[in-house]
Every structure is written in structure tokens, then in C-alpha cells.
Amino acid sequence: MAEPNLNPGEARAPGPTYQEAILRDASAPPAAFLEHSYEFMGDHDIPYVNYTSKEFLQAEFDKLWPRVWQMACREEHIPEPGDYHVYDIGTLSAIVVRNSDGAIKAFRNACMHRGTALRDPESSGFCQSFKCPFHGWEYDLNGKLVHLPEDWDFPHASADTHSLRPVRVDTWGGFVFINFDDDAEPLEAFLGVLPEHFKDFRIEDRYIETHVSKRLPVNWKAAEEAFMEAYHVKETHAGGADYSEPITTYDVFGDNVNRFIHTVGAPNPRRPEPYTEQELLEALWGRRGPNDADQCPQLPEGMTARDFYAKFVQQQLGEAYDQDFSSYSTALTLDSIEYFLFPNLFVFPGLSLPMVYRFRPDPNDPDYSTFDLYFLRPKHPQKEPPPPPEPLHLSVEESYTAAEGLSWLGPVYDQDTDNMAAQTRGFKACARGAQTLGNYQEVRVRHVHKRVKDYLDG
Numbered sequence: 336m337a338e339p340n341l342n343p344g345e346a347r348a349p350g351p352t353y354q355e356a357i358l359r360d361a362s363a364p365p366a367a368f369l370e371h372s373y374e375f376m377g378d379h380d381i382p383y384v385n386y387t388s389k390e391f392l393q394a395e396f397d398k399l400w401p402r403v404w405q406m407a408c409r410e411e412h413i414p415e416p417g418d419y420h421v422y423d424i425g426t427l428s429a430i431v432v433r434n435s436d437g438a439i440k441a442f443r444n445a446c447m448h449r450g451t452a453l454r455d456p457e458s459s460g461f462c463q464s465f466k467c468p469f470h471g472w473e474y475d476l477n478g479k480l481v482h483l484p485e486d487w488d489f490p491h492a493s494a495d496t497h498s499l500r501p502v503r504v505d506t507w508g509g510f511v512f513i514n515f516d517d518d519a520e521p522l523e524a525f526l527g528v529l530p531e532h533f534k535d536f537r538i539e540d541r542y543i544e545t546h547v548s549k550r551l552p553v554n555w556k557a558a559e560e561a562f563m564e565a566y567h568v569k570e571t572h573a574g575g576a577d578y579s580e581p582i583t584t585y586d587v588f589g590d591n592v593n594r595f596i597h598t599v600g601a602p603n604p605r606r607p608e609p610y611t612e613q614e615l616l617e618a619l620w621g622r623r624g625p626n627d628a629d630q631c632p633q634l635p636e637g638m639t640a641r642d643f644y645a646k647f648v649q650q651q652l653g654e655a656y657d658q659d660f661s662s663y664s665t666a667l668t669l670d671s672i673e674y675f676l677f678p679n680l681f682v683f684p685g686l687s688l689p690m691v692y693r694f695r696p697d698p699n700d701p702d703y704s705t706f707d708l709y710f711l712r713p714k715h716p717q718k719e720p721p722p723p724p725e726p727l728h729l730s731v732e733e734s735y736t737a738a739e740g741l742s743w744l745g746p747v748y749d750q751d752t753d754n755m756a757a758q759t760r761g762f763k764a765c766a767r768g769a770q771t772l773g774n775y776q777e778v779r780v781r782h783v784h785k786r787v788k789d790y791l792d793g
């Protein structure tokens with residue numbers, strides 16, 4: 336039970352904090368990891384109608400999605416003039432394109448004549464202009480109406496009045512963001528601490544190695560929230576293994592950013608009989624390493640399993656990607672470092688867990704969502720990276736293990752998906768009608784609901 340003399344939100348798991356744990360590493364962790372930013376945000380329950388109701392979904396489409404910055408694609412999706420990419424959210428659709436000057440522009444994906452969508456949903460390609468398939472009105476790469484067939488009949492339409500409607504666009508970290516709201520705050524302000532925290536991570540110098548696009552059997556918010564806490568790891572993923580229960584920091588930075596970071600390979604402070612560092616290394620070796628605990632080396636005197644294992648991972652990935660990762664700190668090499676940008680983007684700047692997530696609601700059904708899962712690897716300083724892969728589309732039933740690039744994480748994501756489907760059923764079966772959240776470990780979930788409410792309340 337909670338200690339009586341603490342205020343709500345002040346209690347922490349026994350043992351060191353994440354910040355204390357990484358200060359024991361041989362290498363200095365990034366300064367941003369040592370920051371801790373938590374504030375108690377209340378302990379009221381969150382009603383399940385926030386996930387299940389069509390009215391709620393519609394209110395989000397009316398008041399939230401048209402007003403927030405959203406990641407439409409990576410810059411590498413549109414490297415050359417004329418390359419375009421279509422981003423859809425609900426009924427909204429934007430074409431993002433690189434114009435002949437190399438600048439990135441975005442427009443509403445709808446012809447100014449009679450509304451026909453100019454490009455298919457989620458499509459990408461190359462063109463010199465956008466020609467409407469219906470009557471042939473044509474727009475250049477800046478959205479300007481350049482050809483109006485039989486213009487004798489349209490004295491009331493011109494480039495001034497009937498060019499494509501621009502959509503706000505900006506970039507950060509190699510991501511292209513759009514915002515349908517002309518009056519929205521600039522992207523830089525919306526990003527809050529992200530640029531400062533990421534200044535040494537060179538996320539813009541990464542390329543997409545793997546892209547999986549999966550339909551999920553749960554509301555978009557619950558899908559995100561499945562990845563926002565490490566509280567579920569022991570029960571859902573670990574299969575009883577307790578050699579290295581993660582030590583986690585949960586942080587909320589301003590309006591739109593939150594974060595968790597949890598250790599990989601630090602001793603479990605909750606274990607009554609702690610493992611020796613050698614035993615810990617053997618456990619890591621068996622689970623994530625070459626899977627042969629017998630071949631686990633002897634830990635050099637005075638070195639922790641975590642520092643040793645980080646060096647091994649740097650070497651292994653260094654060989655795989657023909658690069659030198661030896662300057663990465665232990666924390667940046669091993670830990671699960673997950674930053675969230677409201678409403679729907681997750682970026683992991685770490686070396687061994689290099690993911691990006693994007694979640695979007697199903698336009699018609701609150702119980703489903705689309706999950707884009709990317710692995711971003713550091714670009715080789717001299718070699719040209721491969722072009723972005725076509726996304727591998729997975730249905731609700733299909734397993735992530737179909738995606739080779741996910742390696743041992745495939746089954747882990749499947750375990751999360753099973754939880755999601757069970758939650759969707761339980762949301763409706765639960766007599767209580769609302770969920771209860773942990774004050775610390777589930778503060779990011781509360782943060783999402785708070786921000787959604789901010790938009791819905793206008």
C-alpha cells in the first residue's frame with residue numbers, strides 16, 4: 336500500500352530512480368535523460384466512452400485533427416522535385432510535394448473545380464503537375480492553377496481564385512509535418528522541448544529501414560497508451576523473467592511532449608536476492624544476444640553487465656551497418672527511450688531500439704486504428720541509404736512476425752495487440768464504465784486524455 340505520508344503522485348518504485356541508475360554507467364548519459372519532469376495531474380477515472388463512442392470520435396475529427404501538427408512522411412519520401420506523398424486523417428487529405436526549387440509544399444487533396452481528389456489515399460509518386468482525372472484542371476507543384484480546359488466557360492475562375500488550398504507544412508528531425516489550421520502555432524512552438532532534447536541524436540540523419548502498417552483492433556488512444564508505460568511489461572511480455580525489471584522515468588514536458596525511458600540490462604532492484612552482474616550478463620546474452628548462454632564471456636573485473644553488453648551491441652550493430660557506434664553512451668545504446676509528441680507520434684532516438692510510431696483513428700469505427708511502425712537506422716556518413724521501403728500492410732489478424740525487420744520484437748508487438756482486442760471488448764463489458772490510472776506510471780495516459788479534452792473543449 337502507498338506510504339501514508341506522501342502526497343498522491345509522490346510515491347516511486349523501490350530502488351533507484353532511472354536518473355540514479357544511469358549515473359552508475361561508465362559513460363555519461365545524454366543530459367536530457369537526467370531531467371525529470373513529473374507533476375500530479377489528478378487521479379479521477381477516465382470514462383470508456385472516450386474510446387468507444389462514435390460521437391467522441393467525430394468530435395475529435397471536428398476539433399482535434401484539423402488543428403494539430405501531424406507527421407505526414409519523412410523527407411526521404413520526397414527527395415526530388417515532383418515527388419509527392421498523400422497523408423490522410425479521417426476525411427482530411429493533404430498532398431505533400433517537393434517543388435522545383437526543392438521546397439516542401441502541401442495542399443488539400445481536392446480539385447478546385449468539382450472537388451475530385453487529385454491523388455489516391457496514402458499514395459506517393461512523382462509528377463510534373465497535378466492534373467485532375469475528371470475534367471483535366473491542372474495545378475503546378477506550387478498548387479497554382481496552370482491549365483483550365485475550355486476556360487471560355489469559366490470567366491469566374493482563375494489562378495487567383497482556384498489554385499489549390501495550401502496546408503501548413505514544416506519539418507523537424509527529417510519528419511515532414513502538416514497542419515490543416517492556418518492559425519495554428521508554428522511547429523517549433525508545438526514541439527516544445529523536442530528539438531533541444533534531440534539536438535545530439537541526429538534523427539534527421541536516419542533512414543527508414545522497415546515500415547509496417549498494421550490495422551489495430553482498438554481505439555487510437557488506447558493503441559498509443561499500450562506503449563506509454565512499462566507497467567505492463569512484466570505481465571504481458573516477460574513471461575515471469577525478473578532478471579532485469581526495468582527502472583523507468585515518466586515525464587511530461589509542457590503541452591505536447593511526454594516520455595518514458597526504461598533501463599535495459601540494469602539489475603532488478605525489486606528482486607529479493609539480486610543477481611550477480613555475471614548472472615545478469617548471461618540472462619542478457621541468452622535473451623537478446625547470440626542466444627547461447629554457454630558462450631557468454633566472463634565479465635571483466637569491475638565492469639557492469641550493462642556497460643559490457645552495451646559495448647557488445649555497439650560492435651554488433653557497427654558490423655551490421657558498417658559504422659562506428661562506440662561513442663554512444665550505455666543509456667543511448669541500450670535503453671528504451673520513447674518520446675511522444677501529441678497527438679500521435681512516438682520517436683525513439685536510441686541505438687538498439689530505433690522505432691518511430693504513428694497512430695491514426697479509423698475514420699468510421701472508434702474500435703479500430705492504423706499503426707505505422709518504422710525502424711530508423713543511422714545513415715552511413717559516406718554511403719547513400721536505400722530508398723524508403725514500401726510499407727508492409729498487416730490486417731488485424733496478421734502477425735508482426737511476418738515483418739522480418741522487426742526480429743525479436745515481432746512477437747512482443749503481437750502480445751500488445753492481443754491486449755488491445757481484449758481491452759476493446761472489456762471497455763463495453765465493464766460495469767464501472769471508466770478506467771483507473773496509476774499516478775506515476777500511467778501519467779502519460781492521463782496527459783493524452785487531458786490534451787484531447789483541451790481540443791474538444793475548444
Ligand code: FES
Pocket residue numbers: 446447448449450451467468469470471472
Ligand atoms: S473536378 Fe477536377 S477538373 Fe473537374
Ligand SMILES: [Fe+2]
Pocket residue numbers: 561562567568571572747751
Ligand atoms: Fe508492450
